[in-house]
Amino acid sequence: MIREFVLPPAALDELAHGGAWPGAPAAMERGKNTLLLHAVATRSRELGHPGAQAAADGYRLLTHVHRAAPAAAAQTLGYPLLGTWASATVAALERGADDAAPHRLAAVAAAAVLLARLPLTVRFHTDAGAAELPGLGRLVLPGIAAGEPVALVADGSGAARLDVAGERFPLPRVLRADAEAGGAHGERARWEGVRDAGFLLDDVDPWRFPGPIPPLERLAGPEAAAWGTRLRRAMRLLNARHPGVARALREVTKVVVPISPPEAGTRSATARTAYGSVAMSRPHDTRSAALTLAHEVQHAKLTMLMDLFxxxxxxxxxxxxxxxxxxxxxxxxxxxxxxxxxxxxxxxxxxxxxxxxxxxxxxxxxxxxxxxxxxxxxxxxxxxxxxxxxxxxxxxxxxxxxxxxxxxxxxxxxxxxxxxxxxxxxxxxxxxx
Missing domain, CATH: 1.20.58 (Methane Monooxygenase Hydroxylase; Chain G, domain 1)
Known part of the structure; x- marks a missing residue:
């Protein structure tokens, strides 16, 4: 799953003049995340971490998905927020910190299996009252402690369920929406998907934004719809007036993470660990949203380049x-x-x-x-x-x-x-x- 990157001189010059490097950003994000996942599995084993076996099993399963369904593996490995979790996990392993979470690699593999529609069962663990599928969403289970065993059971046709605490929760076929999950937990058990808002709007991933600025919690339906409307209008403006920026965004940026606003104005950021995502507070209008995206995609391109050279x-x-x-x-x-x-x-x-x-x-x-x-x-x-x-x-x-x-x-x-x-x-x- 690991490959070498070569930067043609013409690509460097194109980036320097403000352009994009067609095809490279997605491959580079996948390559960076693959190296990080390999490091998670390797270092957790070498250091004897309790989550090492789950990490090793997850990495082996991802390798299998990569061979059997490369497009699904690419989608999973290219999800920008994987880099935030994996970087934090490698750093925590090296420090010997208690918050290292290498076992999450098994949940990453479960997400890849679901996307690949492979008839497999994947075992992982809950994280603070939810069963997570990184890049797809989470099954919220109030009252379920962190570390509870979970099994993703996929039949290969697109139908799948999560088995948790002796109960079965069918997953919705359309994952990018909220849905009641049923089971003995009744209406409290629900699926919360990563939503399609032109970009993917991720307000569920626990590692969605590093640093001191708090990300917003799950957006209510009307608020999420308002975000989607503003982002889609911003992209329409960019496509009409700034086609080069729009092309760069299509090449680089996949995810928007809503963050809390400052006391006045708005703010945005691009994390070095996840340059395919933009963290931003809700923009005031369409033009300010478009300007924020134009600003942040520049950070993303340069961060990508400075990761390599x-x-x-x-x-x-x-x-x-x-x-x-x-x-x-x-x-x-x-x-x-x-x-x-x-x-x-x-x-x-x-x-x-x-x-x-x-x-x-x-x-x-x-x-x-x-x-x-x-x-x-x-x-x-x-x-x-x-x-x-x-x-x-x-x-x-x-x-x-x-x-x-x-x-x-x-x-x-x-x-x-x-x-x-x-x-x-x-x-x-x-x-x-």
Missing amino acids: DLVRPGVRDHYYAPWRDDPRPAAALLQGAYAHMGVAGFWRAERHVAADPEVAHSEFARWRDAAYEVCLTLLAGGALTPLGRRFVRGMLETLAAWRAERVPAEASARARRAAARHRLQWVARHRS
């Missing part, structure tokens, strides 16, 4: 001013920000010709193209970049220099310069020693 020299400790942040940033984060804001500038570059508020759009275009351009110059002037990183940033600079040659109305340009100057003055005042 060093663009910044290891061990560099210098920190820099970033025109979009209040804190000094290390070189790798500065490069990430520049690439993401090149995407933001590209979004406003197209929007300024169709927006109802063209002065705002012109101003946003001018501010962020100039900011990204200046950061690229800073990076090239320093010694933080590797030769490959310098080639990448020079490619970014070519695109940004061409955009800087485009005319922006005088008032919009002045507005952008005032905003940039205000940010720098505030930053200097904040960090004056």
